[in-house]
Amino acid sequence: MERVKKVCRGDIRAASRLIRDIEDKMPSVRIEIKNLFAHTGKSHIIGITGAPGVGKSTLTDALIAALRKKNKTIGVLAVDPTSPFSGGAILGDRIRMQRHAEDEGVFIRSLATRGTLGGLSQAVGMAIHVLEAMGKDIILVETVGIGQQEIDIINHAHSVIVVLVPGMGDEVQAMKAGLMEIADIFVINKADRSGARQLLTELQAMLGNTQPPSPGWRPPVIMSGNAYEPLTFAESTAALGKKIEEHYIYLQNSGALTERLNRRALAEINDALKAVILEPLIHNLEKNGELQKAVEKVKNRENDPHSIAEELAQSFLK
Amino acid sequence: MVAKPGLDGHDRGARVLARCFRDAGFEVIYTGCHQTAEQIAAAAVQEDVDLVGLSCLSGAHRALFPRVVELLREKNAADITVIGGGIIPEQDFQPLYASGIKAIFTPGASLDSIVEWIKTNIKPR
Numbered sequence: 001m002e003r004v005k006k007v008c009r010g011d012i013r014a015a016s017r018l019i020r021d022i023e024d025k026m027p028s029v030r031i032e033i034k035n036l037f038a039h040t041g042k043s044h045i046i047g048i049t050g051a052p053g054v055g056k057s058t059l060t061d062a063l064i065a066a067l068r069k070k071n072k073t074i075g076v077l078a079v080d081p082t083s084p085f086s087g088g089a090i091l092g093d094r095i096r097m098q099r100h101a102e103d104e105g106v107f108i109r110s111l112a113t114r115g116t117l118g119g120l121s122q123a124v125g126m127a128i129h130v131l132e133a134m135g136k137d138i139i140l141v142e143t144v145g146i147g148q149q150e151i152d153i154i155n156h157a158h159s160v161i162v163v164l165v166p167g168m169g170d171e172v173q174a175m176k177a178g179l180m181e182i183a184d185i186f187v188i189n190k191a192d193r194s195g196a197r198q199l200l201t202e203l204q205a206m207l208g209n210t211q212p213p214s215p216g217w218r219p220p221v222i223m224s225g226n227a228y229e230p231l232t233f234a235e236s237t238a239a240l241g242k243k244i245e246e247h248y249i250y251l252q253n254s255g256a257l258t259e260r261l262n263r264r265a266l267a268e269i270n271d272a273l274k275a276v277i278l279e280p281l282i283h284n285l286e287k288n289g290e291l292q293k294a295v296e297k298v299k300n301r302e303n304d305p306h307s308i309a310e311e312l313a314q315s316f317l318k
Numbered sequence: 319m320v321a322k323p324g325l326d327g328h329d330r331g332a333r334v335l336a337r338c339f340r341d342a343g344f345e346v347i348y349t350g351c352h353q354t355a356e357q358i359a360a361a362a363v364q365e366d367v368d369l370v371g372l373s374c375l376s377g378a379h380r381a382l383f384p385r386v387v388e389l390l391r392e393k394n395a396a397d398i399t400v401i402g403g404g405i406i407p408e409q410d411f412q413p414l415y416a417s418g419i420k421a422i423f424t425p426g427a428s429l430d431s432i433v434e435w436i437k438t439n440i441k442p443r
Contacts, residue, residue, distance in 0.1 A: 012363055012364060012393075013363060013366075013393070013394055013395060016363060016364055016365065016366035017366050019366070020366045024443060082345075083340060083341070083343075085341075086340060086341050086342065086343045087343045088339060088340035088341060088342060088343045088344050088345060088346065089340060089345045089346065090336055090337065090340050090346050090348060091345060091346065091347045091348070091365075092347075092348050094347055094348075094349055094361065094365075095348060095349060095350035098349050098350060098353060098357055098361065101349075101356075101357040101358075101360040101361045101364070102354075102356050102357055102360050107364055108361075108364055109364055109365060110347050110365055112345045
């Protein structure tokens, strides 16, 4: 457990290799993650999500700067999509954050989705644990550019920031289920563009007549300007930083934190179950050729997938 | 990781390469232009990459490439392979190899030859 100790001391090399082993699903990882668990649970985990190109990475970069001014140590996980064709990925979120590369209080790690839907990588849950064990005060998780329904971030983050930009649709879009419901804080980014005021009005109308996800917290809307106008941008980022802090205090005081922790625990158990039951099952079936046989049966319509799944599950659970 | 050290904003080549690596099935971290050797080395360690590909068209490769190798060594990350490319005169090859740069690709090198070199020299875990 040498590596676990190193991670807890904040050793960057050990932590980054452990995250990689998690991504690569090395069998040795599970025992280390078990030992890491005792050192987790103290960080404020913040999700940053929104459509591609709305400015999530730029906002993350600005947030890092604002939070560093308050002497918070920060871990960042930035997720970008994996190619469904080659399996490769361009991980480019980091470009926006490179000015923090040498800051020892900031650890930034890019993750590829590797086929996981939901806006995150499967490794995110455990990678958060690694950053928690490193002792980071705040963990920023930037999702891939998402659509309306890739909202797995709610299973991991205490506070969720949804980033919007003007010009993406009328007020019906603001009423829709999914993404628009999960925000603890909204950011209207690129608010110097036309349509920003209208979006603000629509959002406020929507927030005014819906039940907020946590009673007692009405998601604030932050207008955030052009990153190339550093003064106003720094101001709106500072306002965002303050709202984030307020939200965490709200979660703790209102008891809403318990609900988030429940959700996270459930998601983690779910993931762990998949890792100990579903994945080895499929791996075994692949290895002994049963999976191919099952595929043939379904393809030739000799049997239906549900009966086959039941049979396989029965034989595995014996 | 594809990185551009120094004061050089010409990153068309680096971007073409990043995409080509993506299509070859690699996960590619691109860190953008105007990076110091320190930023590049720190990012490489945080991302735990197998390989750093440095692109430099400004003529400062003799100073910047070896510096990245040196910093990686200091960070206990000498196992990360560093290769380079750009406008590099032939007489600079030997000193760069001697400083720990494992391969150099200059204008005219095919994308395939670069991918091939990586596949041969970086073994999957």
